Amino acid sequence: xxxxxxxxxxxxxxxxxxxxxxxxxxxxxxxxxxxxxxxxxxxxxxxxxxxxxxxxxxxxxxxxxxxxxxxxxxxxxxxxxxxxxxxxxxxxxxxxxxxxxxxxxxxxxxxxxxxxxxxxxxxxxxxxxxxxxxxxxxxxxxxxxxxxxxxxxxxxxxxxxxxxxxxxxxxxxxxxxxxxxxxxxxxxxxxxxxxxxxxxxxxxxxxxxxxxxxxxxxxxxxxxxxxxxxxxxxxxxxxxxxxxxxxxxxxxxxxxxxxxxxxxxxxxxxxxxxxxxxxxxxxxxxxxxxxxxxxxxxxxxxxxxxxxxxxxxxxxxxxxxxxxxxxxxxxxxxxxxxxxxxxxxxxxxxxxxxxxxxxxxxxxxxxxxxxxxxxxxxxxxxxxxxxxxxxxxxxxxxxxxxxxxxxxxxxxx
Amino acid sequence: xxxxxxxxxxxxxxxxxxxxxxxxxxxxxxxxxxxxxxxxxxxxxxxxxxxxxxxxxxxxxxxxxxxxxxxxxxxxxxxxxxxxxxxxxxxxxxxxxxxxxxxxxxxxxxxxxxxxxxxxxxxxxxxxxxxxxxxxxxxxxxxxxxxxxxxxxxxxxxxxxxxxxxxxxxxxxxxxxxxxxxxxxxxxxxxxxxxxxxxxxxxxxxxxxxxxxxxxxxxxxxxxxxxxxxxxxxxxxxxxxxxxxxxxxxxxxxxxxxxxxxxxxxxxxxxxxxxxxxxxxxxxxxxxxxxxxxxxxxxxxxxxxxxxxxxxxxxxxxxxxxxxxxxxxxxxxxxxxxxxxxxxxxxxxxxxxxxxxxxxxxxxxxxxxxx
Ligand SMILES: Cc1cc2nc3c(=O)[nH]c(=O)nc-3n(C[C@H](O)[C@H](O)[C@H](O)COP(=O)(O)OP(=O)(O)OC[C@H]3O[C@@H](n4cnc5c(N)ncnc54)[C@H](O)[C@@H]3O)c2cc1C
Numbered sequence: 001x002x003x004x005x006x007x008x009x010x011x012x013x014x015x016x017x018x019x020x021x022x023x024x025x026x027x028x029x030x031x032x033x034x035x036x037x038x039x040x041x042x043x044x045x046x047x048x049x050x051x052x053x054x055x056x057x058x059x060x061x062x063x064x065x066x067x068x069x070x071x072x073x074x075x076x077x078x079x080x081x082x083x084x085x086x087x088x089x090x091x092x093x094x095x096x097x098x099x100x101x102x103x104x105x106x107x108x109x110x111x112x113x114x115x116x117x118x119x120x121x122x123x124x125x126x127x128x129x130x131x132x133x134x135x136x137x138x139x140x141x142x143x144x145x146x147x148x149x150x151x152x153x154x155x156x157x158x159x160x161x162x163x164x165x166x167x168x169x170x171x172x173x174x175x176x177x178x179x180x181x182x183x184x185x186x187x188x189x190x191x192x193x194x195x196x197x198x199x200x201x202x203x204x205x206x207x208x209x210x211x212x213x214x215x216x217x218x219x220x221x222x223x224x225x226x227x228x229x230x231x232x233x234x235x236x237x238x239x240x241x242x243x244x245x246x247x248x249x250x251x252x253x254x255x256x257x258x259x260x261x262x263x264x265x266x267x268x269x270x271x272x273x274x275x276x277x278x279x280x281x282x283x284x285x286x287x288x289x290x291x292x293x294x295x296x297x298x299x300x301x302x303x304x305x306x307x308x309x310x311x312x313x314x315x316x317x318x319x320x321x322x323x324x325x326x327x328x329x330x331x332x333x334x335x336x337x338x339x340x341x342x343x344x345x346x347x348x349x350x351x352x353x354x355x356x357x358x359x360x361x362x363x364x365x366x367x368x369x370x371x372x373x374x375x376x377x378x379x380x381x382x383x384x385x386x387x388x389x390x391x392x393x394x395x396x397x398x399x400x401x402x403x404x405x406x407x408x409x410x411x412x413x
Numbered sequence: 414x415x416x417x418x419x420x421x422x423x424x425x426x427x428x429x430x431x432x433x434x435x436x437x438x439x440x441x442x443x444x445x446x447x448x449x450x451x452x453x454x455x456x457x458x459x460x461x462x463x464x465x466x467x468x469x470x471x472x473x474x475x476x477x478x479x480x481x482x483x484x485x486x487x488x489x490x491x492x493x494x495x496x497x498x499x500x501x502x503x504x505x506x507x508x509x510x511x512x513x514x515x516x517x518x519x520x521x522x523x524x525x526x527x528x529x530x531x532x533x534x535x536x537x538x539x540x541x542x543x544x545x546x547x548x549x550x551x552x553x554x555x556x557x558x559x560x561x562x563x564x565x566x567x568x569x570x571x572x573x574x575x576x577x578x579x580x581x582x583x584x585x586x587x588x589x590x591x592x593x594x595x596x597x598x599x600x601x602x603x604x605x606x607x608x609x610x611x612x613x614x615x616x617x618x619x620x621x622x623x624x625x626x627x628x629x630x631x632x633x634x635x636x637x638x639x640x641x642x643x644x645x646x647x648x649x650x651x652x653x654x655x656x657x658x659x660x661x662x663x664x665x666x667x668x669x670x671x672x673x674x675x676x677x678x679x680x681x682x683x684x685x686x687x688x689x690x691x692x693x694x695x696x697x698x699x700x701x702x703x704x705x706x707x708x709x710x711x712x713x714x715x716x717x718x719x720x721x722x723x724x725x726x727x728x729x730x731x732x733x734x735x736x737x738x739x740x741x742x743x744x745x746x747x748x749x750x751x752x753x754x755x756x757x758x759x760x761x762x763x764x765x766x767x768x769x770x771x772x773x774x775x776x777x778x779x780x781x782x783x784x
Contacts, residue, residue, distance in 0.1 A: 001415060001416055001417065001418070001419075001482060001701075001704070001705045001708070002414070002415045003414055003416065003705070004414070005414065009414075266783075269779075269783060273781070283776070286769070286773070289772055289773050289776040290769060290772045290773075292772075292776055293719070293723055293771070293772030293773070293775040293776050294723065294727075294772070296720060296775060296776075296779065296783065297695070297699060297720045297723040297724040297727070297775070298695055298724070300698075300699055300702070300720045300724075301694070301695030301696065301698050301699050301720075301724055302695070302698075304416075304698035304699055304701060304702045305694060305695070305698040307414065307416040307698070307701075307702070308416055308417065308698060308701065310414050310416070311414050311415050311416040311417050312417075314414055314415065315415070315417075322694040322697070322698070325690075325691045325694050325695070328691060329691060329695065381680075381684070383687075384683065384684040384687035384688070385680070385683065385684075385687075387687040387690055387691070388677075388683035388684065388686055388687045388690075389683070391690060392659075392663050392683075392686055392687070392690060393663070393667075394663065394666060394667065394677040394678070394682075394683050394686065395667065395674075395675050395677050395678040396678065397678060397680060397683075398674060398678060
């Protein structure tokens with residue numbers, strides 16, 4: 001065991017460090033470092049503009065999406081180099097949150113299924129942040145059960161005509177393009193009648209309605225399709241193969257390795273170090289110490305699990321299944337930590353105003369954002385299903401819809 | 414970064430695994446459990462022939478000197494097989510105490526006999542039914558003689574020699590005593606395979622460990638240091654046991670049918686086992702890091718050891734407990750093996766001080782800027 005870089009890795013790290021220290025937007029360091037969980041604070045500057053500026057600067061110098069091939073706007077870097085980049089980019093990496101869905105999920109799907117010409121046209125601009133993409137998968141009737149989606153695509157000449165509704169589409173309101181999964185055949189079992197497309201979000205008939213979230217922000221939207229026409233050339237994969245295509249997208253929906261995993265531990269530690277409670281200093285209280293130790297052990301466990309993945313990448317191997325635990329552990333932990341932190345402070349713990357609350361109200365923001373972590377990108381329950389079925393090899397759930405044509409599946413209404 | 418065990422280290426693990434698989438199955442464990450023999454002597458000898466006891470002992474003291482990373486993997490196998498031998502007390506506790514605090518002469522005398530399996534060692538600490546603290550240690554040492562009673566000594570029935578914490582005037586110190594002629598009474602424990610005894614020292618000949626002699630090192634902090642190192646090795650035993658308990662649960666859930674379907678298709682059980690897996694993987698990753706810290710005597714060994722200990726304790730407790738649940742009524746029979754893991758998991762939780770103690774140690778050892 002050895003935690004040091006290889007000679008090549010160290011040289012690469014040096015190069016990354018030098019470029020970042022010469023080019024990073026240092027004026028954003030302060031606000032970015034104190035960002036509440038799930039938000040990107042940029043002080044007096046506009047977050048989207050700053051995100052795009054930093055992304056473009058990286059792209060111009062060959063430091064955007066470094067693992068992608070050069071001809072599509074990347075650098076042809078190895079996975080381990082990409083990890084090193086993430087580690088070194090540090091807080092500035094949170095500026096790229098705007099592009100995560102496009103670069104992390106839409107792009108791999110485009111790489112696997114778009115034509116060469118389309119890849120040349122779209123991928124470099126996705127890498128440089130000049131064009132933002134979103135993922136139009138979930139629907140009112142298809143979330144965990146994504147294959148239950150109802151948005152219709154019907155062939156009309158060389159076009160497909162889309163009618164229906166998507167929901168929870170993050171960033172649709174500032175996106176230029178999106179990948180869209182639709183139902184093309186309702187008479188076959190649900191996984192077999194799906195087809196994937198990409199489309200211009202400014203197409204006629206697309207209507208985007210922001211949704212106000214439980215925490216008051218507005219990151220996701222409803223997207224309505226009213227006779228929206230998409231050329232057949234923008235189909236990704238074969239007709240009826242949309243489920244297979246979607247798996248490419250979803251496989252990439254995991255924490256970027258090397259970026260730090262937010263767990264809430266540093267925030268709770270900082271709070272209890274300072275806080276006084278009835279029994280005296282909070283950090284001296286046995287009950288507090290017990291909870292803190294549990295959370296430290298969990299957050300160290302995630303960090304050390306990530307190190308295992310990084311070593312696998314460094315050796316050119318695929319990281320093991322233990323990497324599937326990250327979001328499941330971190331989501332619940334953040335929610336527990338936030339609740340505990342507020343509880344220690346009594347009523348003042350409920351103050352949301354960052355100017356007044358202790359720790360700039362980051363724990364309060366965490367309280368209000370963490371429920372979403374346990375839902376987005378696969379709920380806690382779906383993740384447990386995946387671990388038990390795919391990792392432990394336990395039998396599949398009994399399903400009421402198995403083998404039924406889509407239009408014969410019970411809907412509850 | 415190479416955060417993995419080397420092929421050589423894994424090869425030793427594989428050898429220990431194969432040996433225990435062939436020679437230390439549940440019937441061996443049960444023979445000790447039923448009181449037919451105090452420990453599995455044949456297994457102990459077999460391990461000794463392979464040099465396992467001397468894995469981390471330096472070559473100059475008769476060991477294999479294969480390092481702590483290798484010993485950690487061997488420990489994982491010992492835990493997975495619930496091996497009923499005085500391995501942990503001899504190797505993680507007695508040998509570590511000597512390696513850290515023995516004089517050159519003491520090391521030369523004792524370590525080769527531990528490494529060869531000729532001798533079995535242990536450590537004697539607790540005297541009352543409360544967790545040991547500096548203020549409830551009353552055994553005394555003076556003029557080369559040890560007096561007092563140690564209530565619960567793991568492997569006390571079979572050990573030949575022990576490191577004992579005792580009072581020397583106002584201070585605490587660590588002494589070494591041969592157990593020939595010392596009064597031993599077997600004491601019933603949650604895990605009866607640990608040959609636990611009450612030891613009565615009555616003017617027993619003893620000598621201070623060199624590193625604690627005079628006022629060089631307070632015995633309690635020396636003990637804490639030995640425990641930190643042992644904690645890493647015990648944590649590997651714990652994840653070995655946890656993994657086995659999870660495997661048992663998964664295997665049973667695939668075979669057993671109820672309501673016309675395998676019980677492993679019930680989501681309540683699937684999610685329970687997913688949680689067991691998560692706890693195990695967190696612990697495993699912390700154990701890897703702690704193994705590195707132990708091998709390299711890292712500055713953050715205390716934190717790493719405590720984190721490994723806390724999460725491995727949680728993982729083994731959860732897996733052993735819910736393995737019984739997955740087995741239903743069968744899980745609560747003497748005949749099924751579930752209770753063996755349940756017993757061992759609860760015993761291992763306490764052997765170096767309970768979970769709350771380690772949680773407290775973890776927070777005490779955290780640097781101010783820990784993240
Ligand atoms: C902040 C946020 C951002 C999002 N961004 C996007 C986006 O950009 N694009 C996009 O397409 N989607 C997005 N989503 C949607 C997200 O993927 C879905 O919300 C999620 O998959 C859950 O689906 P659902 O909301 O329909 O809940 P449901 O599927 O209705 O789940 C309701 C409850 O039932 C449980 N449940 C469902 N099925 C099972 C089962 N088989 N076993 C056990 N329990 C089950 C769930 O765990 C949950 O507790 C986002 C969601 C959030 C919260």
